[in-house]
Amino acid sequence: MGKTWCFILVTSLCLFAFSDGRELKARHTSKLAQYNHTLATILVEYASAVYLSDLTQLFTWTCSRCGDLTKGFEIIELVVDVEHCLQAFVGVADDPHAIIIAFRGTNEHSLQNWIEDLYWKQHEINYPDMDDAMVHRGFYMAYHNTTIRPAVLEAVERAKKFYGDIKIIATGHSMGGAMAAFCGLDLTVNQQEKNVQVMTFGQPRIGNAVFASLYSKLVPNTIRVTHEHDIVPHLPPYYYYLPQKTYQHFPREVWLYNIGLGSLVYTVEKICDGSGEDPTCSRSVSGNSIIDHMVYYGVDMGSDEPGICRIVMDSYVMSTSIRDLRGNFILSRDPATPLLKLSREFDNQEKTIDVD
Ligand SMILES: *[C@@H]1O[C@H](CO)[C@@H](O)[C@H](O)[C@H]1NC(C)=O
Ligand SMILES: *[C@@H]1O[C@H](CO)[C@@H](O)[C@H](O)[C@H]1NC(C)=O
Numbered sequence: 599m600g601k602t603w604c605f606i607l608v609t610s611l612c613l614f615a616f617s618d619g620r621e622l623k624a625r626h627t628s629k630l631a632q633y634n635h636t637l638a639t640i641l642v643e644y645a646s647a648v649y650l651s652d653l654t655q656l657f658t659w660t661c662s663r664c665g666d667l668t669k670g671f672e673i674i675e676l677v678v679d680v681e682h683c684l685q686a687f688v689g690v691a692d693d694p695h696a697i698i699i700a701f702r703g704t705n706e707h708s709l710q711n712w713i714e715d716l717y718w719k720q721h722e723i724n725y726p727d728m729d730d731a732m733v734h735r736g737f738y739m740a741y742h743n744t745t746i747r748p749a750v751l752e753a754v755e756r757a758k759k760f761y762g763d764i765k766i767i768a769t770g771h772s773m774g775g776a777m778a779a780f781c782g783l784d785l786t787v788n789q790q791e792k793n794v795q796v797m798t799f800g801q802p803r804i805g806n807a808v809f810a811s812l813y814s815k816l817v818p819n820t821i822r823v824t825h826e827h828d829i830v831p832h833l834p835p836y837y838y839y840l841p842q843k844t845y846q847h848f849p850r851e852v853w854l855y856n857i858g859l860g861s862l863v864y865t866v867e868k869i870c871d872g873s874g875e876d877p878t879c880s881r882s883v884s885g886n887s888i889i890d891h892m893v894y895y896g897v898d899m900g901s902d903e904p905g906i907c908r909i910v911m912d913s914y915v916m917s918t919s920i921r922d923l924r925g926n927f928i929l930s931r932d933p934a935t936p937l938l939k940l941s942r943e944f945d946n947q948e949k950t951i952d953v954d
Contacts, residue, residue, distance in 0.1 A: 617892040628858060630850050631795070637694060638852070639798045640667045642895045645771040648687055648700040649901045656687065657929060664900070671698070674812060674931040675753035679745040686746050688753035690933070696765040696795075697757045699781060700748055701741075703772030703800075705901055712773070714835035717800055718868070720845070731809035734834070737776035737802070745926045751789065753930060758918050760933040765793045770948070771899045772830055772891065775801030775822070779848075780815045795819040799831045799894045803845035810848040810874050814916065822847060824880040825854045825890050830929070832885025836875065846875055854894070863932035 646655065655661035659671050673689040686703040687924040700735055704712045721735040736881060754766060766785060770778035775798030782796035801822055805813070816819065820915050824831040831851075837844035851870035870876035892900050 607946055631816070631819045631821050633821055633850070633867070634792060635851050635867060637686065638692075638693070638821070638894050638906055639799060640800055641666065641698075641767065641769045642823075642897045642899075643668045644671075644698055644700040645769045645774060645894075646897045646899055646937050648702045648770070649899065649902050650773065651901065653720065653929065657931075660691075663898075667850060673929065673931065675749060675758050677746055677928050678747040679751075679926050681926055682740060682744050683742055684740060684744055684746055684752060684777075686774075687849075688750055688757065688759050690706065690757055690764075696767045697754055697761070699754070699766070699768045699778070701746075701768070701770035701774035701777040701781070703774040703899070710847050713829060713833065713888070716830075717835065720834050721945075722806075724803065725809055725812075728809070728812055730811050732806035733780075733809055734776070734803075737804050738780060740773065741777045741780040746777070746782075747784070747927065749928045749930075751784075754785070756930070757933065763793070765795060765889045766791055768794045769797050769799075771799040771894065772801065775799055776804045778793060779804060779813070779817075779820070782820065783813060783933060794819065797823065798825045799899065800825060800828050800891050802830050802833045803836070803847050806843070807841065807846040810846040813848045814872075814874065820848060821850055821852055822852065822874075823894060825884060826856065827881075827883050827887035828880070828890040829885040829887055830891050831880050836881070843896075849874040851879050854950065855883075886936060 607876075632679075643663060643666060647661060647668070650656055650661045650663060652661060653676070655664070657669075657673055657676060659665070659673055664671065667690065670692045671689050672691075675689055676686040677686045678683075679685070684707060688697065688699050688701060690696070691698050713780070721740060722732040723735045724730040725733045725738070758764075768778040768781040768785070770776075776890050777800065778796055782794050785791040785794050796817055796819070799819075832843045836846070849870070849872045851874065853868045853870060853876075855866055855868065856863050857866055870879040870880055875881060892898065
């Protein structure tokens with residue numbers, strides 16, 4: 599209570615990295631994203647809502663985390679990849695007037711294992727058509743090699759047909775942030791979208807320095823919010839003495855941390871430099887907290903129900919035959935009609951039903 603937001607705009611004019619000479623110098627810093635606090639507090643609500651598991655409430659945007667700053671959001675598609683335990687939605691918001699794509703992170707049940715894996719396992723693949731740009735295979739595949747990508751791209755097309763060429767914003771928390779970044783890059787590189795913005799919360803590192811540099815050139819309008827001692831942005835670890843091998847964050851980080859005494863605590867929002875690895879931001883502290891990972895801007899970033907894979911799974915879905923053999927499903931809506939289309943993954947056996 600009595601928590602006050604306090605903005606400290608640390609706009610670094612000197613965007614060249616640091617004097618120790620070991621950091622890779624940041625390039626292409628001129629067009630970096632401007633941080634907008636109001637926008638961040640809106641987007642974090644989408645990144646939080648995508649964790650919820652009540653299909654009907656999500657689809658009608660009446661869930662406990664829907665409303666408030668996201669009132670009036672028109673959901674167009676909800677994708678649930680049961681096989682890989684992934685969930686995402688696409689919709690259109692009034693403010694910001696944009697197509698919003700939100701990706702869910704790893705469920706809490708397996709968060710501990712997931713974090714441990716990030717320390718040790720870095721199976722890498724080459725990002726297609728980008729020489730020497732190596733990325734984390736698991737995160738790449740979660741977006742590119744599951745039900746998620748085709749469903750998201752198709753929903754974006756459907757939204758654009760109805761709403762025109764409006765801005766597209768991808769957001770997500772934790773692994774959902776990694777997927778949002780891959781989505782933003784995919785929309786820019788493969789779909790030739792010009793107006794793409796990405797904002798992630800508690801996102802892990804997803805690629806090497808070459809990748810980070812290419813990413814920030816291609817999707818400059820990206821903000822990567824980190825919080826206090828949140829462990830996840832520290833992973834996979836940054837190997838200081840292996841600058842060519844280490845994973846590196848892309849800019850622009852905004853680090854949230856608290857200062858104050860007793861009941862007078864202020865949250866500082868520190869806007870970090872253009873390097874992606876500002877040593878005075880989250881890297882200035884040790885990443886040792888899962889609790890700090892679970893809350894951003896005072897918003898709960900976990901799932902709402904206990905369970906193994908807490909995805910949308912209510913009787914409505916269970917009773918219809920929309921799921922494929924692997925249990926994946928896509929729930930979509932044509933913005934022009936009040937009908938819901940439930941479709942099987944990758945086939946044309948769409949079944950149209952009335953929602954109300
Ligand atoms: C920040 O974002 C909010 C919410 O979309 C918007 O209303 C406001 O105009 C933005 N401010 C600036 C300076 O762009
Ligand atoms: C993509 O996923 C399919 C099925 O889940 C799997 O068989 C295939 O090996 C994956 N592709 C790659 C390149 O890993």
